Amino acid sequence: MAGSALRRLMAEYKQLTLNPPEGIIAGPITEENYFEWEALITGPEGTCFEGGVFPAKLVFPSDYPLSPPKMTFTCEMFHPNIYADGRVCISILHAPGDDPMGYESSSERWSPVQSVEKILLSVISMLAEPNDESGANVDAAKMWRENREEFNKIAEKLVRKTLGIPINP
Amino acid sequence: MEFMMVDRLPVPRLSTYISATVVSISAASYYSYKYSMDASTPEQSAIQDPSQTEDPIDVYYEQMLNVLAFMLQDPLCFLVLCNGAICSIVMVGAVIQSLVLGNLRPVEHIQFRERLWNWVIYKFIFMFIILKAYTLDKVALWLFWYSTLGFLHLMTSLCKDRFEYMWMSMGTGTRVNWKYIHMSVLLSIGFIFSLFLLNFAYLVGLTLSKHIFAFMVIECLMLAGSIAHIFLRHYIQLFHRNSINHTTSPGKFIYYSELGLDLGIRVMEILHYSHAIIWTNSYLTMAGFVIFMHMRQLISDIQKRLQKHKNFLWVHSHLEKNYPMASIEELDVNSDNCAICWEKMDSARKLPCGHLFHNGCLQSWMEQEPSCPTCRLSLTLGHDQNIPMNNTNNVGQDTLGTHALTPHHFFHFDGSRYLSWLPSFSVEVTHSLRPPSQILTSQLETMARQVLQLFPYYPMSMIIEDLLTTRSVDLTIDNILEGRLVSPLQNIEDEPAIIESVPTVSSVEQFINAPSYTKFNTNLGEPVIDDLVSLGSQFSKSPDERENILRVRKQTMIMKARQKYMSKVSSSKTE
Numbered sequence: 001m002a003g004s005a006l007r008r009l010m011a012e013y014k015q016l017t018l019n020p021p022e023g024i025i026a027g028p029i030t031e032e033n034y035f036e037w038e039a040l041i042t043g044p045e046g047t048c049f050e051g052g053v054f055p056a057k058l059v060f061p062s063d064y065p066l067s068p069p070k071m072t073f074t075c076e077m078f079h080p081n082i083y084a085d086g087r088v089c090i091s092i093l094h095a096p097g098d099d100p101m102g103y104e105s106s107s108e109r110w111s112p113v114q115s116v117e118k119i120l121l122s123v124i125s126m127l128a129e130p131n132d133e134s135g136a137n138v139d140a141a142k143m144w145r146e147n148r149e150e151f152n153k154i155a156e157k158l159v160r161k162t163l164g165i166p167i168n169p
Numbered sequence: 170m171e172f173m174m175v176d177r178l179p180v181p182r183l184s185t186y187i188s189a190t191v192v193s194i195s196a197a198s199y200y201s202y203k204y205s206m207d208a209s210t211p212e213q214s215a216i217q218d219p220s221q222t223e224d225p226i227d228v229y230y231e232q233m234l235n236v237l238a239f240m241l242q243d244p245l246c247f248l249v250l251c252n253g254a255i256c257s258i259v260m261v262g263a264v265i266q267s268l269v270l271g272n273l274r275p276v277e278h279i280q281f282r283e284r285l286w287n288w289v290i291y292k293f294i295f296m297f298i299i300l301k302a303y304t305l306d307k308v309a310l311w312l313f314w315y316s317t318l319g320f321l322h323l324m325t326s327l328c329k330d331r332f333e334y335m336w337m338s339m340g341t342g343t344r345v346n347w348k349y350i351h352m353s354v355l356l357s358i359g360f361i362f363s364l365f366l367l368n369f370a371y372l373v374g375l376t377l378s379k380h381i382f383a384f385m386v387i388e389c390l391m392l393a394g395s396i397a398h399i400f401l402r403h404y405i406q407l408f409h410r411n412s413i414n415h416t417t418s419p420g421k422f423i424y425y426s427e428l429g430l431d432l433g434i435r436v437m438e439i440l441h442y443s444h445a446i447i448w449t450n451s452y453l454t455m456a457g458f459v460i461f462m463h464m465r466q467l468i469s470d471i472q473k474r475l476q477k478h479k480n481f482l483w484v485h486s487h488l489e490k491n492y493p494m495a496s497i498e499e500l501d502v503n504s505d506n507c508a509i510c511w512e513k514m515d516s517a518r519k520l521p522c523g524h525l526f527h528n529g530c531l532q533s534w535m536e537q538e539p540s541c542p543t544c545r546l547s548l549t550l551g552h553d554q555n556i557p558m559n560n561t562n563n564v565g566q567d568t569l570g571t572h573a574l575t576p577h578h579f580f581h582f583d584g585s586r587y588l589s590w591l592p593s594f595s596v597e598v599t600h601s602l603r604p605p606s607q608i609l610t611s612q613l614e615t616m617a618r619q620v621l622q623l624f625p626y627y628p629m630s631m632i633i634e635d636l637l638t639t640r641s642v643d644l645t646i647d648n649i650l651e652g653r654l655v656s657p658l659q660n661i662e663d664e665p666a667i668i669e670s671v672p673t674v675s676s677v678e679q680f681i682n683a684p685s686y687t688k689f690n691t692n693l694g695e696p697v698i699d700d701l702v703s704l705g706s707q708f709s710k711s712p713d714e715r716e717n718i719l720r721v722r723k724q725t726m727i728m729k730a731r732q733k734y735m736s737k738v739s740s741s742k743t744e
Contacts, residue, residue, distance in 0.1 A: 004510050004530075006336075011511045014708045017719075025726055027719040031712035040723055042730060051734045053727050059648075062336075065509060066537055070638070085631075095638075096538045111542045112509040112534055163731045 005064040009034045012116050024120045026058070035060040038074075039120055043159060044128040048152040052159035056088070056123075058116065068093045068110035071119065075162050078154050080130040080141035089136035092122050183263055190256040197249040198236060205232075205239040244305055251309050255316045262320055269351045270331055276647045277330050284326055288319045291463075298456040299445045300381070314385070318366065321359050321392055328352050328359075329399050336406050353403075356396055363393040380448055387441045391434055398430045428478055435467050435474075477536075484535040487548075488518060488528070495519040508543055509534060522546045616642050620649070 013034075016026050023042030028034050037058040043049030055074045061067040071093060073086040081089050091108035132141040143151045160166070181189075240246040266273070273281065292315045302308050331352065335345070370385035405423060442460045451457040495503075495517045507514050509530035517525040524543045526534075531542075539548045617632045619642050627649065635645045709715045 007512070008510050017708045017715075025719070025722050027715075031716050038723075040726055042726070051730060051737065053730045062333075063533075066534055096540070111538075111540075111545065112530070113542045159734070163727070163734055165731065165734065 005060065005062060006034055008065055009060065016117060021117060021121060023124065024117070026116055026120060029057075035062070035064075037069075037116070039071075039116075041120060041124060041127075044124050047128045048155035049127045049159060052155075052162045054127075054162055056086075058119075065112040065114070067095055068114070069116075069119070071123070076158060078140050078151075078158060079127065079137060080132045080144050081126055081134050081136050082140075083136045087136070088123060088126075089134055090122060090126050090131075092119055183259070187256060187260065190253055193249045194253050197240060197246040201239040201243060201246050202232075202236050204243075205235045247305060247309070251312055254313060258316055258320050262324065265324065265355065266327070269355050270327060273327075274334070275650050276643070277327065279646060279650075280330060280643060281323065281327060284323055285319075288322065291459075292319065294456045294459060295445065298451065298454065299449050300384075301449075318388055318392065321362055321366075322395075325356065325359055325392065325396055325399065328356055329395075332399065332403055332406075353400075356399060360393060360396045363389050363396065367393070380444070383444060384441070387437055387444075391437050391441070394430055394434045394437070398427070398434065401427050401430060428474070431474060432471060435471050439464055439467050480536055481532075484532055484539070487539075488532060488535065492518050492520055492548075494528070495525050499525070520546065520548065613637070616645075620645050 009028075013027055016024070023044070024039065026037055026039035029036050029038050037060070039056045039058060041054045041056060043052040043054065054077070057072050057074050058069045059072075060069040071088040073082060073088065075086075077086060083089065092110060092114060094109050096109045096111070130141070130144055132144050135141050140151070143154075240250060296302050296308070296311050296315070300307075300311060302311050335348065367386065367389040370382060370389055374382035374385040401423065405427065408423075442464050446452060446457055446460060499519060500514060500517060503514075503517075503525050505514075505525075506512055507517070507525070507527045507530055509526055512527075514525060514527060516528070518528050518531050519525055520531075520541050522541050522544050524541055526542070534542055535548065540546060541548060613633060613636055616636050617629055620632045620636070621627065621629060632645060635648055636642070639645045639648065709718060
């Protein structure tokens with residue numbers, strides 16, 4: 001029911017504000033609607049996405065936390081586990097019932113004990129270590145496997161783009 | 170009630186409609202004035218001669234009556250008058266909408282349009298084929314009846330949508346409360362009106378014929394039922410919002426009356442339609458076909474609801490039987506909050522794996538997936554104790570530990586050793602555990618086509634994927650309209666437009682894309698960064714302040730990232 005979902009989201013927002021994990025900021029886009037959040041994620045250090053600040057949108061269902069939210073990057077992304085339109089494809093965001101790729105065990109999937117913080121942390125680790133088997137973006141997966149240098153260049157461009165720094169200063 | 174073609178039919182703008190009505194009424198009255206004057210001049214001059222002293226107001230009044238009488242006799246003018254009456258209902262509706270609901274959201278607009286056309290088409294079929302209203306006065310009467318009912322129906326469904334939207338926002342301020350009160354008052358007025366119409370049906374319908382009486386009564390009852398249903402759901406929502414702990418649920422009575430109303434409205438509708446078909450004997454007509462299709466939809470709705478209820482009952486009894494409530498000592502030892510709702514536990518249910526949850530929270534999760542939310546221990550095992558053939562039972566209980574660790578289809582394998590029919594039974598069980606969610610692919614495809622009609626530039630696969638999660642055309646359209654589902658095609662073509670449609674994101678994007686990378690360490694940056702320490706460790710009670718703090722934190726984060734990046738670049742250059 002939406003009432004308990006609201007209280008849970010409020011609690012998560014509070015926790016994320018009071019003890020923000022490194023490199024993550026998240027909260028409702030407006031106070032009018034707690035079921036749509038915006039999150040800023042910093043690219044993990046030591047990876048090709050280092051330094052970038054990537055905005056993403058989280059949309060929660062009305063029966064949250066029984067069902068997982070949906071997460072979409074609102075900036076341009078190039079990553080094996082992110083669709084061209086920005087949707088994030090990781091197992092933690094899949095409900096236990098559905099298995100679009102047919103390879104995940106249910107232990108990796110959504111359960112109500114997960115939270116926004118855990119989702120964002122696993123997205124950060126996904127940025128650091130793509131799972132090139134899932135193939136949300138086949139081109140990116142192929143390039144990640146075969147031509148890492150080119151991939152790093154594209155990532156570098158994306159990082160500059162999110163920061164608003166021209167490619168050739 | 171899903172007509173594909175309905176989606177595309179436009180509804181004329183309100184102002185156009187009103188002005189057209191005003192023009193037609195004035196034209197009709199002018200025409201009838203002319204005619205009535207022509208017709209009555211000889212008589213009137215004869216009559217008027219002796220009564221010269223008559224008050225001019227009375228003369229006007231008489232003329233008005235003449236004109237009106239003429240208009241009622243002329244079929245064209247009569248229809249114009251009917252249209253005028255409907256127009257006044259529409260105007261009342263518009264006034265109420267702007268007073269109580271304010272502007273409609275785009276989704277509400279679409280749904281409203283769909284419902285309006287469905288109503289018009291169904292009632293058109295009903296009026297001319299079932300009720301056989303061929304004479305003008307009959308048409309007028311039914312038109313009036315149905316437009317009043319339709320008006321109330323549309324208002325009710327608008328209120329329902331709005332209520333559901335409002336549950337999603339955090340607002341508890343006086344303004345929001347006022348809105349709740351406004352809408353409740355509106356709905357109560359609608360309820361009173363429906364009772365009034367019921368009375369009218371009793372007075373008028375009964376004198377005409379029993380069948381017509383039955384039609385009218387069922388229509389009124391459906392309206393009253395749906396209003397009561399909204400109130401009930403609202404009450405349940407309020408209960409969930411305000412209950413501090415999740416130990417209690419709204420109560421059996423509320424649950425069953427909600428279920429009863431939900432099913433009752435649909436059963437009534439089915440009765441209504443079957444009555445109409447049987448009465449007119451129109452099994453093999455076009456109207457019969459349309460109505461049969463609609464009835465099929467209703468029956469599948471009822472089935473889904475019943476299955477959900479069955480699942481609810483199973484989970485309920487399963488929890489009661491197999492997992493005891495935690496004792497007070499156990500609660501004391503466990504100082505954590507409930508992992509599902511993150512709130513304090515005053516009482517809890519204990520699972521065999523030792524994890525504690527609120528009873529209500531666990532119940533709603535188990536309806537979806539019978540496993541422990543924390544460690545994923547499968548909880549379907551207890552189900553084999555419900556099986557009447559008990560020779561497997563001892564084995565099941567003895568090996569409880571090992572069983573419990575395996576996923577539930579293992580049990581189905583086990584059962585086949587003892588009795589050949591057990592496996593098929595257990596298949597049935599797993600099916601009912603994920604009940605309402607499963608939609609046939611053919612159904613999914615028709616749904617996807619419906620969405621595709623509205624948004625042709627979205628790829629079918631994407632729509633289907635979204636439909637799989639939302640399971641409703643309306644919700645998917647909602648997702649598309651509110652920019653949650655972005656077409657890759659559109660993305661390339663007009664990126665800026667999408668960004669504009671998401672206001673707050675746009676501010677961040679603009680901020681990021683602003684060509685101000687040269688001035689990070691100007692006065693804008695520094696005070697903000699100083700504030701960050703205090704900002705990070707507080708959670709304001711005022712919504713506006715929270716919003717501001719979040720915005721500042723985001724900006725600071727981007728600013729810092731830029732600074733860091735630039736310093737990294739410059740240091741690598743100097744090397």
